[in-house]
Amino acid sequence: MQTFYSKALQESxxxxxxxxxxxxxxxxxxxxxxxxxxxxxxxxxPLPTQQSPAGPEVNGSGGAPSPSPSQSEGTGGSVSDWEDMxxxxxxxxxxxxLIKHNIGQRVFGHYVLGLSQGSVSEIxxxxxxxxxLTIRGKxxxxxxxxxxxxxxNILALRTIQGRQRAYLKRRHxxxxxxxxxxxxxxxPDFLQSSSPQHQRRPQLxxxxxxxxxxxxxxxxxxxxxxEKPYPSPKTIEELASxxxxxxxxxxxxxxxxxxxxxxxxxxxxxxxxxxxxxxxAGEGDSWDGTESDGTVEGRHGRHRGASEDQDMEARVEAGxxxxxxxxxxxxxxxxxxxxxxxxxxxxxxxxxxxxLSAPSRHTSTPARNPRDNTLRKKKAANLNxxxxxxxxAAGKEDPSEWEF
DNA sequence: TGGAAGTCAATAAT
DNA sequence: ATTATTGACTTCCA
Numbered sequence: 001m002q003t004f005y006s007k008a009l010q011e012s013x014x015x016x017x018x019x020x021x022x023x024x025x026x027x028x029x030x031x032x033x034x035x036x037x038x039x040x041x042x043x044x045x046p047l048p049t050q051q052s053p054a055g056p057e058v059n060g061s062g063g064a065p066s067p068s069p070s071q072s073e074g075t076g077g078s079v080s081d082w083e084d085m086x087x088x089x090x091x092x093x094x095x096x097x098l099i100k101h102n103i104g105q106r107v108f109g110h111y112v113l114g115l116s117q118g119s120v121s122e123i124x125x126x127x128x129x130x131x132x133l134t135i136r137g138k139x140x141x142x143x144x145x146x147x148x149x150x151x152x153n154i155l156a157l158r159t160i161q162g163r164q165r166a167y168l169k170r171r172h173x174x175x176x177x178x179x180x181x182x183x184x185x186x187x188p189d190f191l192q193s194s195s196p197q198h199q200r201r202p203q204l205x206x207x208x209x210x211x212x213x214x215x216x217x218x219x220x221x222x223x224x225x226x227e228k229p230y231p232s233p234k235t236i237e238e239l240a241s242x243x244x245x246x247x248x249x250x251x252x253x254x255x256x257x258x259x260x261x262x263x264x265x266x267x268x269x270x271x272x273x274x275x276x277x278x279x280x281a282g283e284g285d286s287w288d289g290t291e292s293d294g295t296v297e298g299r300h301g302r303h304r305g306a307s308e309d310q311d312m313e314a315r316v317e318a319g320x321x322x323x324x325x326x327x328x329x330x331x332x333x334x335x336x337x338x339x340x341x342x343x344x345x346x347x348x349x350x351x352x353x354x355x356l357s358a359p360s361r362h363t364s365t366p367a368r369n370p371r372d373n374t375l376r377k378k379k380a381a382n383l384n385x386x387x388x389x390x391x392x393a394a395g396k397e398d399p400s401e402w403e404f
Numbered sequence: 405t406g407g408a409a410g411t412c413a414a415t416a417a418t
Numbered sequence: 419a420t421t422a423t424t425g426a427c428t429t430c431c432a
Contacts, residue, residue, distance in 0.1 A: 104420060116412050121422055134409060134430085165419095210414045211425060230407085251406095252426055259408065260424085 085141050087127035088270065094144050095124050101158045111157060112147050113140045128263060129270045213253070217243050221253050229258060 098108055109120035123140055130138070147153045213221070224231060224239055231239065231254060240247040 106420080115410095117421075118413065118423080119411055121420095122411090125422075128409095132409095136429090137410065140410095168419095208414070208426085212415080213425080249425075253424095255407075256425065259410090262408085 085130050085138070085145060087130050087133070087141055090141055090144050090148070091124045091127040093148055097148070097154050101154055101161075103154070103157055103161045107157065107161045107164060111160060112153075113143050115140060126263060126267055128266050132266045211245075211249055213245075213249075217245065221250070221257070225254065225257055229254075 094108075097103070098105065104117075105120040105124070106117040109115040109117050113120060113123075115123070127141075128137065130141070133141070220243055221239065224235070228235060236247055236250050236254070239245075240250045243250070
Protein backbone atom coordinates (compact mmCIF):
# COMPACT_ATOMS: atom_id res chain seq x y z
CA MET A 1 0.00 0.00 0.00
CA GLN A 2 1.80 2.92 1.15
CA THR A 3 4.83 3.11 -0.91
CA PHE A 4 7.04 5.81 0.11
CA TYR A 5 7.60 7.20 -3.14
CA SER A 6 5.53 6.97 -5.94
CA LYS A 7 7.74 8.62 -8.24
CA ALA A 8 8.08 5.92 -10.66
CA LEU A 9 11.08 5.36 -12.47
CA GLN A 10 12.54 8.03 -14.21
CA GLU A 11 14.00 8.71 -17.27
CA SER A 12 16.87 10.40 -16.11
CA UNK A 13 19.99 10.21 -17.79
CA UNK A 14 22.47 9.42 -15.26
CA UNK A 15 20.30 7.40 -13.21
CA UNK A 16 20.03 10.28 -10.99
CA UNK A 17 16.40 10.25 -10.74
CA UNK A 18 15.06 7.81 -8.40
CA UNK A 19 12.24 5.81 -7.44
CA UNK A 20 12.43 7.20 -4.07
CA UNK A 21 12.03 10.70 -3.27
CA UNK A 22 14.20 11.09 -0.30
CA UNK A 23 12.29 11.69 2.74
CA UNK A 24 12.34 15.29 3.58
CA UNK A 25 15.72 16.21 4.68
CA UNK A 26 16.35 19.49 6.16
CA UNK A 27 19.93 20.24 6.70
CA UNK A 28 19.80 22.00 9.94
CA UNK A 29 23.13 23.47 10.33
CA UNK A 30 26.07 23.34 8.13
CA UNK A 31 25.35 24.19 4.63
CA UNK A 32 27.40 21.41 3.49
CA UNK A 33 29.04 21.15 0.22
CA UNK A 34 26.79 21.73 -2.59
CA UNK A 35 24.11 22.93 -0.39
CA UNK A 36 23.93 25.63 -2.87
CA UNK A 37 22.96 23.34 -5.60
CA UNK A 38 20.54 21.62 -3.41
CA UNK A 39 22.31 18.44 -2.76
CA UNK A 40 19.32 16.68 -1.56
CA UNK A 41 16.15 17.00 -3.36
CA UNK A 42 14.16 18.27 -0.54
CA UNK A 43 11.20 16.79 -2.00
CA UNK A 44 8.44 17.33 0.32
CA UNK A 45 7.52 13.81 -0.07
CA PRO A 46 5.17 13.51 2.76
CA LEU A 47 6.42 11.68 5.65
CA PRO A 48 4.78 8.41 5.75
CA THR A 49 4.46 8.88 9.35
CA GLN A 50 2.44 11.89 9.18
CA GLN A 51 -0.18 11.06 6.82
CA SER A 52 -1.49 7.73 7.60
CA PRO A 53 -1.65 6.85 11.18
CA ALA A 54 -0.40 3.50 10.35
CA GLY A 55 -3.61 1.85 10.49
CA PRO A 56 -3.99 -1.78 11.24
CA GLU A 57 -3.23 -2.80 7.74
CA VAL A 58 0.32 -1.97 8.29
CA ASN A 59 0.88 -5.29 9.76
CA GLY A 60 0.35 -6.97 6.58
CA SER A 61 3.23 -8.68 4.98
CA GLY A 62 6.30 -7.11 6.32
CA GLY A 63 5.26 -8.41 9.59
CA ALA A 64 6.28 -5.32 11.36
CA PRO A 65 5.23 -5.70 14.88
CA SER A 66 2.65 -3.24 15.70
CA PRO A 67 0.74 -3.64 18.82
CA SER A 68 -2.74 -2.54 19.12
CA PRO A 69 -3.22 1.08 18.44
CA SER A 70 -3.19 2.31 21.92
CA GLN A 71 -3.81 5.87 21.16
CA SER A 72 -1.24 8.37 21.94
CA GLU A 73 0.71 7.13 24.78
CA GLY A 74 1.25 10.13 26.81
CA THR A 75 3.21 12.42 24.67
CA GLY A 76 0.46 14.76 24.03
CA GLY A 77 -1.05 13.08 21.07
CA SER A 78 1.11 14.47 18.39
CA VAL A 79 0.62 13.21 14.95
CA SER A 80 3.31 10.66 15.05
CA ASP A 81 2.76 9.22 18.35
CA TRP A 82 -0.17 6.96 18.18
CA GLU A 83 0.93 3.66 19.30
CA ASP A 84 3.53 1.58 20.90
CA MET A 85 6.21 0.00 18.91
CA UNK A 86 8.78 -2.57 19.61
CA UNK A 87 11.78 -0.64 18.46
CA UNK A 88 14.12 -3.52 18.88
CA UNK A 89 12.02 -5.71 16.72
CA UNK A 90 11.62 -3.12 14.05
CA UNK A 91 15.32 -2.51 13.99
CA UNK A 92 15.91 -6.19 13.76
CA UNK A 93 13.61 -6.58 10.83
CA UNK A 94 15.08 -3.66 9.02
CA UNK A 95 18.56 -4.99 9.47
CA UNK A 96 17.42 -8.31 8.24
CA UNK A 97 15.94 -6.80 5.13
CA LEU A 98 18.90 -4.62 4.41
CA ILE A 99 21.23 -7.52 4.64
CA LYS A 100 19.02 -9.81 2.72
CA HIS A 101 18.74 -7.34 -0.11
CA ASN A 102 22.19 -6.00 0.17
CA ILE A 103 21.12 -2.46 0.79
CA GLY A 104 23.43 -0.13 2.56
CA GLN A 105 22.62 1.99 5.53
CA ARG A 106 23.49 5.11 3.66
CA VAL A 107 20.95 4.56 0.96
CA PHE A 108 18.36 3.39 3.39
CA GLY A 109 18.96 6.32 5.63
CA HIS A 110 18.90 8.80 2.86
CA TYR A 111 15.85 7.63 1.02
CA VAL A 112 13.74 6.17 3.69
CA LEU A 113 14.56 7.88 6.90
CA GLY A 114 16.18 11.05 5.82
CA LEU A 115 19.06 10.35 8.12
CA SER A 116 22.77 9.94 7.70
CA GLN A 117 24.49 6.59 7.66
CA GLY A 118 25.89 7.06 11.11
CA SER A 119 22.48 7.77 12.52
CA VAL A 120 21.03 4.74 10.87
CA SER A 121 23.78 2.63 12.25
CA GLU A 122 23.01 3.80 15.73
CA ILE A 123 19.32 3.42 15.46
CA UNK A 124 19.60 -0.07 14.15
CA UNK A 125 22.27 -1.22 16.50
CA UNK A 126 20.97 0.41 19.61
CA UNK A 127 17.35 1.31 19.33
CA UNK A 128 16.04 3.06 22.34
CA UNK A 129 12.88 1.73 23.87
CA UNK A 130 9.80 3.38 22.57
CA UNK A 131 8.89 4.87 25.89
CA UNK A 132 12.14 6.74 26.03
CA LEU A 133 11.84 8.30 22.65
CA THR A 134 10.58 11.76 22.01
CA ILE A 135 8.17 12.41 19.24
CA ARG A 136 11.02 13.29 17.03
CA GLY A 137 12.89 10.20 17.95
CA LYS A 138 9.94 8.04 17.15
CA UNK A 139 9.69 9.25 13.64
CA UNK A 140 12.35 6.99 12.17
CA UNK A 141 10.59 4.02 13.66
CA UNK A 142 7.31 4.99 12.15
CA UNK A 143 9.02 5.28 8.85
CA UNK A 144 10.73 1.98 9.22
CA UNK A 145 7.58 0.24 10.12
CA UNK A 146 5.83 1.66 7.20
CA UNK A 147 8.72 0.71 5.05
CA UNK A 148 8.38 -2.84 6.17
CA UNK A 149 4.74 -2.90 5.45
CA UNK A 150 5.13 -3.05 1.73
CA UNK A 151 7.51 -5.26 -0.05
CA UNK A 152 7.60 -2.90 -2.93
CA ASN A 153 9.57 -0.55 -0.83
CA ILE A 154 12.47 -2.81 -0.41
CA LEU A 155 12.45 -3.69 -4.05
CA ALA A 156 12.48 -0.13 -5.11
CA LEU A 157 15.24 0.63 -2.75
CA ARG A 158 17.20 -2.22 -4.10
CA THR A 159 16.86 -0.80 -7.54
CA ILE A 160 18.20 2.46 -6.38
CA GLN A 161 21.08 0.86 -4.65
CA GLY A 162 21.90 -1.01 -7.78
CA ARG A 163 21.88 2.08 -9.87
CA GLN A 164 23.95 3.92 -7.46
CA ARG A 165 26.57 1.29 -7.47
CA ALA A 166 26.56 1.12 -11.19
CA TYR A 167 26.86 4.82 -11.43
CA LEU A 168 29.69 4.98 -9.02
CA LYS A 169 31.46 2.29 -10.80
CA ARG A 170 31.09 4.06 -14.08
CA ARG A 171 32.24 7.26 -12.63
CA HIS A 172 35.14 5.66 -11.05
CA UNK A 173 36.53 4.24 -14.16
CA UNK A 174 35.63 6.90 -16.62
CA UNK A 175 36.18 9.81 -14.43
CA UNK A 176 39.62 9.14 -13.27
CA UNK A 177 40.68 12.45 -14.60
CA UNK A 178 38.17 14.54 -12.78
CA UNK A 179 35.75 14.84 -15.55
CA UNK A 180 33.03 17.27 -15.25
CA UNK A 181 29.94 15.38 -15.64
CA UNK A 182 29.57 16.50 -12.15
CA UNK A 183 30.55 19.94 -12.78
CA UNK A 184 27.25 21.10 -13.97
CA UNK A 185 25.18 19.14 -11.69
CA UNK A 186 26.35 16.71 -9.26
CA UNK A 187 25.57 13.21 -10.05
CA PRO A 188 22.80 11.42 -8.41
CA ASP A 189 21.73 13.12 -5.36
CA PHE A 190 22.44 10.04 -3.43
CA LEU A 191 25.98 11.11 -3.48
CA GLN A 192 25.07 14.02 -1.52
CA SER A 193 26.33 12.99 1.75
CA SER A 194 29.20 10.94 0.69
CA SER A 195 32.73 11.95 0.82
CA PRO A 196 33.39 11.67 -2.87
CA GLN A 197 31.66 14.90 -3.27
CA HIS A 198 34.10 16.56 -1.03
CA GLN A 199 36.81 15.36 -3.22
CA ARG A 200 35.15 16.65 -6.24
CA ARG A 201 34.77 20.13 -5.01
CA PRO A 202 37.17 20.60 -2.26
CA GLN A 203 37.13 24.30 -2.62
CA LEU A 204 33.60 24.90 -1.79
CA UNK A 205 34.02 24.52 1.86
CA UNK A 206 36.50 23.78 4.47
CA UNK A 207 36.30 20.29 5.61
CA UNK A 208 35.88 20.28 9.28
CA UNK A 209 38.69 18.74 11.15
CA UNK A 210 37.55 16.43 13.77
CA UNK A 211 39.09 16.48 17.17
CA UNK A 212 40.23 13.07 18.17
CA UNK A 213 40.90 12.60 21.80
CA UNK A 214 43.81 10.47 22.71
CA UNK A 215 43.67 7.53 25.04
CA UNK A 216 45.11 9.50 27.90
CA UNK A 217 42.65 12.26 27.47
CA UNK A 218 39.74 9.91 27.36
CA UNK A 219 41.09 8.13 30.31
CA UNK A 220 41.30 11.29 32.30
CA UNK A 221 37.87 12.40 31.26
CA UNK A 222 36.41 9.12 32.27
CA UNK A 223 38.03 9.32 35.59
CA UNK A 224 36.69 12.76 36.00
CA UNK A 225 33.29 11.54 35.00
CA UNK A 226 33.45 8.87 37.56
CA GLU A 227 34.07 11.36 40.21
CA LYS A 228 31.57 13.77 38.93
CA PRO A 229 29.21 12.99 36.12
CA TYR A 230 28.08 16.57 36.21
CA PRO A 231 31.16 18.67 36.69
CA SER A 232 30.89 22.30 37.50
CA PRO A 233 32.06 24.91 35.06
CA LYS A 234 35.06 25.35 37.20
CA THR A 235 35.96 21.74 37.01
CA ILE A 236 35.44 21.73 33.33
CA GLU A 237 37.81 24.61 33.02
CA GLU A 238 40.38 22.76 34.98
CA LEU A 239 39.97 19.65 33.01
CA ALA A 240 40.29 21.55 29.84
CA SER A 241 43.43 23.29 30.82
CA UNK A 242 45.02 20.25 32.28
CA UNK A 243 44.27 18.21 29.27
CA UNK A 244 44.97 21.03 26.97
CA UNK A 245 41.59 20.85 25.37
CA UNK A 246 39.02 23.45 24.60
CA UNK A 247 36.41 23.76 27.28
CA UNK A 248 33.77 23.19 24.70
CA UNK A 249 35.38 19.90 23.91
CA UNK A 250 35.24 18.88 27.50
CA UNK A 251 31.66 19.99 27.79
CA UNK A 252 30.71 18.11 24.69
CA UNK A 253 32.50 15.09 25.89
CA UNK A 254 30.52 15.02 29.10
CA UNK A 255 27.28 15.56 27.31
CA UNK A 256 27.98 12.82 24.89
CA UNK A 257 29.25 10.44 27.45
CA UNK A 258 26.31 10.87 29.75
CA UNK A 259 23.97 10.56 26.89
CA UNK A 260 25.53 7.41 25.62
CA UNK A 261 25.66 5.80 28.98
CA UNK A 262 22.04 6.63 29.45
CA UNK A 263 21.21 4.97 26.24
CA UNK A 264 22.97 1.85 27.32
CA UNK A 265 20.95 1.82 30.45
CA UNK A 266 17.75 2.19 28.52
CA UNK A 267 18.65 -0.68 26.36
CA UNK A 268 19.55 -2.72 29.29
CA UNK A 269 16.23 -1.99 30.81
CA UNK A 270 14.33 -3.54 28.01
CA UNK A 271 16.62 -6.46 27.91
CA UNK A 272 16.21 -6.96 31.57
CA UNK A 273 12.51 -6.70 31.18
CA UNK A 274 12.66 -9.27 28.49
CA UNK A 275 14.41 -11.77 30.60
CA UNK A 276 13.16 -11.64 34.08
CA UNK A 277 15.22 -14.63 34.73
CA UNK A 278 18.42 -12.80 35.18
CA UNK A 279 16.76 -10.68 37.75
CA UNK A 280 16.65 -13.64 39.99
CA ALA A 281 20.23 -14.48 39.77
CA GLY A 282 21.57 -11.01 40.15
CA GLU A 283 19.34 -10.07 43.02
CA GLY A 284 21.18 -8.12 45.61
CA ASP A 285 21.14 -4.46 44.87
CA SER A 286 18.76 -3.48 42.27
CA TRP A 287 20.62 -0.38 41.44
CA ASP A 288 23.73 -1.89 40.30
CA GLY A 289 22.44 -5.08 39.03
CA THR A 290 19.95 -3.35 36.92
CA GLU A 291 21.74 -0.34 35.91
CA SER A 292 24.95 -1.29 34.43
CA ASP A 293 26.60 -4.26 35.66
CA GLY A 294 25.72 -7.20 33.64
CA THR A 295 23.71 -6.53 30.62
CA VAL A 296 25.30 -3.42 29.41
CA GLU A 297 28.53 -5.14 29.61
CA GLY A 298 27.50 -8.08 27.65
CA ARG A 299 25.90 -6.00 25.06
CA HIS A 300 28.92 -4.08 24.53
CA GLY A 301 31.23 -6.87 24.51
CA ARG A 302 29.42 -7.90 21.46
CA HIS A 303 29.09 -4.60 19.83
CA ARG A 304 32.19 -2.74 20.35
CA GLY A 305 34.44 -4.72 22.46
CA ALA A 306 36.90 -4.91 19.71
CA SER A 307 36.85 -1.32 18.86
CA GLU A 308 37.35 -0.13 22.31
CA ASP A 309 40.87 -0.64 21.39
CA GLN A 310 43.11 2.17 21.98
CA ASP A 311 42.26 2.59 25.57
CA MET A 312 43.62 0.61 28.26
CA GLU A 313 40.10 -0.14 29.07
CA ALA A 314 39.99 -2.71 26.46
CA ARG A 315 42.55 -4.59 28.26
CA VAL A 316 41.27 -4.08 31.67
CA GLU A 317 37.84 -4.91 30.59
CA ALA A 318 38.95 -7.90 28.78
CA GLY A 319 39.28 -9.44 32.10
CA UNK A 320 35.70 -8.70 32.77
CA UNK A 321 33.99 -8.97 29.51
CA UNK A 322 32.83 -6.04 27.54
CA UNK A 323 33.10 -2.38 27.26
CA UNK A 324 30.12 -0.18 27.24
CA UNK A 325 30.50 3.40 27.98
CA UNK A 326 28.81 2.73 31.17
CA UNK A 327 30.99 -0.03 32.00
CA UNK A 328 34.00 1.66 30.78
CA UNK A 329 33.55 4.51 33.02
CA UNK A 330 33.40 2.23 35.88
CA UNK A 331 35.92 -0.27 34.97
CA UNK A 332 38.40 2.10 33.76
CA UNK A 333 38.44 4.77 36.26
CA UNK A 334 41.63 5.03 37.98
CA UNK A 335 43.50 1.97 37.31
CA UNK A 336 44.29 0.17 40.45
CA UNK A 337 44.35 2.81 43.04
CA UNK A 338 41.07 4.63 43.11
CA UNK A 339 39.12 1.67 44.01
CA UNK A 340 38.76 2.48 47.56
CA UNK A 341 39.45 6.11 47.25
CA UNK A 342 37.01 6.50 44.51
CA UNK A 343 34.51 5.43 46.93
CA UNK A 344 35.07 8.40 49.02
CA UNK A 345 35.14 10.78 46.22
CA UNK A 346 31.90 9.47 45.03
CA UNK A 347 29.97 10.62 47.92
CA UNK A 348 32.01 13.38 49.25
CA UNK A 349 33.12 16.49 47.53
CA UNK A 350 35.87 15.09 45.42
CA UNK A 351 37.24 18.16 43.87
CA UNK A 352 40.49 17.36 45.43
CA UNK A 353 40.35 13.84 44.35
CA UNK A 354 39.94 14.78 40.80
CA UNK A 355 43.16 13.47 39.60
CA LEU A 356 43.96 13.73 36.01
CA SER A 357 47.39 12.93 36.85
CA ALA A 358 49.40 10.49 34.98
CA PRO A 359 46.96 8.48 33.05
CA SER A 360 48.37 5.33 34.31
CA ARG A 361 50.07 3.87 31.37
CA HIS A 362 48.06 1.25 29.78
CA THR A 363 50.82 -0.57 28.19
CA SER A 364 51.19 -2.84 31.02
CA THR A 365 48.86 -3.10 33.89
CA PRO A 366 46.39 -5.55 32.74
CA ALA A 367 43.50 -5.97 35.01
CA ARG A 368 44.83 -6.51 38.39
CA ASN A 369 42.26 -8.29 40.25
CA PRO A 370 39.83 -7.03 37.76
CA ARG A 371 36.65 -8.45 38.94
CA ASP A 372 36.76 -7.04 42.38
CA ASN A 373 37.99 -3.64 41.60
CA THR A 374 35.95 -3.10 38.58
CA LEU A 375 32.81 -4.30 40.11
CA ARG A 376 33.19 -2.14 43.08
CA LYS A 377 34.08 0.87 41.09
CA LYS A 378 31.34 0.15 38.75
CA LYS A 379 28.82 0.05 41.46
CA ALA A 380 30.13 3.14 43.08
CA ALA A 381 30.16 5.15 39.93
CA ASN A 382 26.84 3.91 38.97
CA LEU A 383 25.37 4.71 42.28
CA ASN A 384 26.81 8.13 42.11
CA UNK A 385 25.14 8.69 38.84
CA UNK A 386 21.85 7.36 39.96
CA UNK A 387 21.86 9.37 43.09
CA UNK A 388 22.41 12.44 41.12
CA UNK A 389 19.49 11.70 38.93
CA UNK A 390 17.31 10.93 41.85
CA UNK A 391 18.32 14.10 43.52
CA UNK A 392 17.39 15.95 40.47
CA ALA A 393 14.17 14.21 40.07
CA ALA A 394 13.35 14.97 43.62
CA GLY A 395 14.07 18.54 42.88
CA LYS A 396 16.27 18.82 45.86
CA GLU A 397 19.52 19.22 44.23
CA ASP A 398 22.08 20.47 46.58
CA PRO A 399 24.91 22.12 44.80
CA SER A 400 27.20 21.83 47.69
CA GLU A 401 26.70 18.18 47.44
CA TRP A 402 27.21 17.77 43.76
CA GLU A 403 29.29 20.60 42.67
CA PHE A 404 32.60 21.46 44.00
C1' DT B 405 21.64 28.62 31.30
C1' DG B 406 22.29 23.93 31.19
C1' DG B 407 20.94 19.27 30.22
C1' DA B 408 18.79 15.85 27.18
C1' DA B 409 17.70 14.06 22.80
C1' DG B 410 18.67 13.61 18.14
C1' DT B 411 21.73 14.08 14.33
C1' DC B 412 25.50 15.08 11.39
C1' DA B 413 29.69 14.01 9.49
C1' DA B 414 34.65 12.80 9.96
C1' DT B 415 37.11 8.96 10.44
C1' DA B 416 38.33 4.46 12.48
C1' DA B 417 37.41 -0.30 12.05
C1' DT B 418 35.84 -4.31 9.38
C1' DA C 419 32.88 -0.32 0.43
C1' DT C 420 30.22 -0.47 4.39
C1' DT C 421 29.46 -0.02 9.17
C1' DA C 422 30.66 1.71 13.83
C1' DT C 423 32.28 5.30 16.64
C1' DT C 424 32.33 9.79 18.40
C1' DG C 425 33.12 15.06 18.73
C1' DA C 426 30.23 18.78 17.56
C1' DC C 427 26.04 20.97 16.83
C1' DT C 428 20.81 22.03 16.85
C1' DT C 429 16.57 21.99 19.06
C1' DC C 430 13.71 21.67 22.84
C1' DC C 431 12.60 22.09 27.53
C1' DA C 432 12.67 23.43 32.42
